[in-house]
Amino acid sequence: MKLTRRSLLESGWKLGGGFLALIAGWTSWELLRPLKAGGASGKIKLGSASSYAPGTATYVNAARLWVANADGHLFALSQKCPHLGCRIPFCESSGRFECPCHGSVFDIGGEWISGPSPRGMDQHPLSIEGDILVVDTSQRINGPDPGAAVFLTPATGPSCSGKG
Amino acid sequence: MTEASDTVVDVRNDVLEPQDRPVPEGWFDRVRHGEAWRSMFRHPHLDTPRGRALQSFSNVFLHVYPVKVPARVLKVRYSWRLGYIASVLFGVLLATGVYLMFFYTPSVTSAYGDMQQLRTGVGFGQLIRNVHRWSAHLMVLVVILHLVRVFFAGAYKRPRQFNWVLGIVLLAITLGFSFTGYLLPWDQLSYWAVTVGTNLVNYIPVLGDTLRDLLIGGEQIGQATLLRFYALHVAVLPVSLALVLMIHIWRVRKDGFAVKRGGVGAFAEESTDVTPIASVTAVTNVAADGRRVRLLGVVDRESVTAEERLTDDTVFTWPHMLVRHVVVGLGTVAVVLTLGVLFAAPLRGLANPNETPEPAKAPWYFVGLQELLSHFDPLVAGIFVPAGALITLIALPYIDRNPATESRYRKVAITIFSIVLLVALVLTVLGALFRGPGWEFIAPWQHSYLEL
Numbered sequence: 001m002k003l004t005r006r007s008l009l010e011s012g013w014k015l016g017g018g019f020l021a022l023i024a025g026w027t028s029w030e031l032l033r034p035l036k037a038g039g040a041s042g043k044i045k046l047g048s049a050s051s052y053a054p055g056t057a058t059y060v061n062a063a064r065l066w067v068a069n070a071d072g073h074l075f076a077l078s079q080k081c082p083h084l085g086c087r088i089p090f091c092e093s094s095g096r097f098e099c100p101c102h103g104s105v106f107d108i109g110g111e112w113i114s115g116p117s118p119r120g121m122d123q124h125p126l127s128i129e130g131d132i133l134v135v136d137t138s139q140r141i142n143g144p145d146p147g148a149a150v151f152l153t154p155a156t157g158p159s160c161s162g163k164g
Numbered sequence: 165m166t167e168a169s170d171t172v173v174d175v176r177n178d179v180l181e182p183q184d185r186p187v188p189e190g191w192f193d194r195v196r197h198g199e200a201w202r203s204m205f206r207h208p209h210l211d212t213p214r215g216r217a218l219q220s221f222s223n224v225f226l227h228v229y230p231v232k233v234p235a236r237v238l239k240v241r242y243s244w245r246l247g248y249i250a251s252v253l254f255g256v257l258l259a260t261g262v263y264l265m266f267f268y269t270p271s272v273t274s275a276y277g278d279m280q281q282l283r284t285g286v287g288f289g290q291l292i293r294n295v296h297r298w299s300a301h302l303m304v305l306v307v308i309l310h311l312v313r314v315f316f317a318g319a320y321k322r323p324r325q326f327n328w329v330l331g332i333v334l335l336a337i338t339l340g341f342s343f344t345g346y347l348l349p350w351d352q353l354s355y356w357a358v359t360v361g362t363n364l365v366n367y368i369p370v371l372g373d374t375l376r377d378l379l380i381g382g383e384q385i386g387q388a389t390l391l392r393f394y395a396l397h398v399a400v401l402p403v404s405l406a407l408v409l410m411i412h413i414w415r416v417r418k419d420g421f422a423v424k425r426g427g428v429g430a431f432a433e434e435s436t437d438v439t440p441i442a443s444v445t446a447v448t449n450v451a452a453d454g455r456r457v458r459l460l461g462v463v464d465r466e467s468v469t470a471e472e473r474l475t476d477d478t479v480f481t482w483p484h485m486l487v488r489h490v491v492v493g494l495g496t497v498a499v500v501l502t503l504g505v506l507f508a509a510p511l512r513g514l515a516n517p518n519e520t521p522e523p524a525k526a527p528w529y530f531v532g533l534q535e536l537l538s539h540f541d542p543l544v545a546g547i548f549v550p551a552g553a554l555i556t557l558i559a560l561p562y563i564d565r566n567p568a569t570e571s572r573y574r575k576v577a578i579t580i581f582s583i584v585l586l587v588a589l590v591l592t593v594l595g596a597l598f599r600g601p602g603w604e605f606i607a608p609w610q611h612s613y614l615e616l
Contacts, residue, residue: 032378032381032392033377033378034377034378034380034381034382034383034388061518064517064518079518083363083537083542084359084360084363084364084534084537084542085359085360085362085363085366086356086359086360086520086524087517087518087519087520088520089520098602099520100520100521100522100523100524100601100602101356101360101520101523101524101603102534102537102538102603103538103602103603103604116537116538116539116541116542118541118542159602
């Protein structure tokens with residue numbers, strides 16, 4: 001194509017417009033992107049590992065997660081349901097996690113039992129320093145896929161939401 | 165006044181320049197004939213057809229309407245006035261919303277307190293909030309009914325395809341309005357409904373997490389979310405809706421009023437034999453009867469305009485249409501005011517991220533989706549179905565090539581649409597009325613878990 005003054009100007013306008021759109025998009029992203037600072041993030045000490053008895057789930061408010069002991073295996077389970085983000089309470093009578101929103105049920109290890117959740121409860125990495133349990137809330141591991149339940153045992157009693 | 169009497173022109177009053185008329189004695193009439201008044205209203209009130217036409221042309225408020233409309237448009241059954249009612253509700257929402265803004269701070273520490281203060285410490289605060297809430301719900305309902313009405317009338321077909329698309333955009337903005345406003349009271353109902361609603365975004369492949377975090381300003385719903393939703397609710401969405409609505413109304417005028425068309429694509433009622441003059445912006449011509457006619461633009465071949473009609477069945481918009489709109493507008497305000505007096509807008513306990521209420525339901529217009537989510541994979545029910553529905557609705561006028569508007573010639577389209585509508589209705593009723601804790605089935609007469 002022959003380069004004329006008109007075609008050069010037209011290309012210049014298009015390039016300039018594209019450049020402005022790019023700058024506007026970048027600026028908007030920088031302004032609106034979520035900030036990672038704030039909230040419960042980073043390593044948090046959860047106390048003595050021996051204080052979490054087998055078959056129990058303890059809510060740690062400082063880290064907003066559940067520490068569950070399934071047959072001696074400790075898990076730091078996210079309280080957020082992988083389905084639609086509702087908080088999952090632990091049902092003492094059934095010994096299972098039962099989501100009140102859509103009825104997903106998880107065993108004490110956070111593994112999927114039933115309901116619409118696409119996977120088990122998400123987890124945070126745990127480590128033991130001396131006898132002290134430490135959770136790293138800055139990292140999240142997706143829960144196990146359905147069908148991979150290892151800690152599934154019969155419910156210890158009636159369900160809190162009528163699901164089983 | 166009948167149309168017949170409109171056409172009788174009193175020559176003595178049918179003058180264009182006010183200075184030609186004798187100035188009346190009264191102070192108000194003297195003001196009306198003053199320079200300041202005339203600079204604002206360029207044509208005086210002349211109670212003749214020509215005078216009304218001139219005033220409509222030169223007055224922005226009257227110019228929203230065409231000067232004359234086909235007589236059949238005046239019938240309620242023509243449109244059920246749904247688009248107009250939605251606009252009135254938008255006006256009510258703007259007015260009450262501005263009032264509420266005076267008493268509300270978008271902060272997680274004070275928003276809920278502001279709501280309580282509004283109920284107990286602000287004159288008519290509760291009433292204004294109630295009216296705002298019920299108007300919002302009603303607007304979503306009326307916009308959906310408007311869409312359904314337009315579909316059944318076949319009014320989305322050529323030349324109105326783009327206006328249908330604009331209508332879908334307006335529906336999306338209306339839903340966005342309602343959803344962002346839902347969070348602002350910062351109570352348990354709003355917190356968990358928005359939690360459930362925003363988590364749907366997570367299921368968008370690849371970008372889901374990032375988009376959700378961008379929407380709520382972090383990983384959890386908190387201060388950043390409240391501020392973002394507030395900014396969207398009071399600035400971004402109103403401006404967007406006003407702009408799109410202006411184009412929507414302008415297109416209603418430019419595309420002409422919908423008429424019934426037979427199966428072959430020709431107008432059954434009115435002829436469109438007039439050949440459009442291409443690329444003409446202003447042409448002066450001499451009509452057969454010797455009058456000079458000026459065309460100020462060329463409209464689509466299938467638009468029905470006054471020039472194309474064999475007989476003039478039009479009536480003046482002012483007063484015939486305006487009076488009807490005033491009555492419907494007042495009726496709409498009366499309905500929302502009555503609802504506001506009778507029913508209080510809900511306010512649950514302070515939002516608590518550590519306690520999910522049972523059940524946590526999305527707003528009623530999303531609860532059908534929530535019901536669907538309890539049966540199908542979230543990717544299917546949360547993303548594919550709503551996104552597919554939205555894309556299909558937008559593309560509908562371009563997919564449906566059948567030019568007929570009468571239902572007997574559109575059996576397939578009407579059957580498919582009716583089935584989809586029925587499924588959506590059943591899912592919504594099921595989710596809204598028949599679901600309890602743990603999303604278990606419960607009859608509403610046993611216990612109602614309806615959330616509005």
